[in-house]
Amino acid sequence: MKSMENVSNPVDTCGVAYSLSLIGGKWKPLILWRLLPGTLRFSELKRQLPAITERVLIRQLKELEASGLVKRTAYEQLPPKVEYCLTPKAESLKSLLYELEQWGVSAKSRG
Numbered sequence: 094m095k096s097m098e099n100v101s102n103p104v105d106t107c108g109v110a111y112s113l114s115l116i117g118g119k120w121k122p123l124i125l126w127r128l129l130p131g132t133l134r135f136s137e138l139k140r141q142l143p144a145i146t147e148r149v150l151i152r153q154l155k156e157l158e159a160s161g162l163v164k165r166t167a168y169e170q171l172p173p174k175v176e177y178c179l180t181p182k183a184e185s186l187k188s189l190l191y192e193l194e195q196w197g198v199s200a201k202s203r204g
Contacts, residue, residue, distance in 0.1 A: 116162070116186070118153070120145055120149060120153045121153055121157060122190065122193070123142060123145075124142070124150075124153055124157060124163075125157070125162065125163075125179065125183060125186060126190055126194070127141045128163065128177060128178060128183075129179070129190065132177065132178040133176065133177055134176050134177075135150075135154075135177065138150065138154075138177060157183075161180055161182050161183075162179065162180055162182055162183040162186075163177050163178070163180065163183065164177070164179070164180050166178075
């Protein structure tokens with residue numbers, strides 16, 4: 094019987110799998126979409142995504158920050174001010190996000 098640790102999984106080397114591990118899910122693409130025009134404060138982002146809970150938004154932003162797609166800037170002031178923007182790595186997703194938006198509109202109209 095072969096040892097499983099020596100067998101490589103083709104999904105591990107697949108670019109699509111890697112991409113989806115960074116931006117997959119219900120909220121991450123929408124967060125990135127909302128940040129395309131520029132920097133937003135946490136409250137502005139939450140207002141633009143009313144269906145997301147605050148807890149989930151915080152978790153998704155932390156994951157996007159950890160993967161190098163979102164930059165978080167916290168200002169030492171009262172009341173606290175935190176801003177989020179896309180990193181250059183995420184900026185490279187712009188054309189893909191625009192194409193997804195166009196595809197979604199087209200697919201929705203076709204039923």
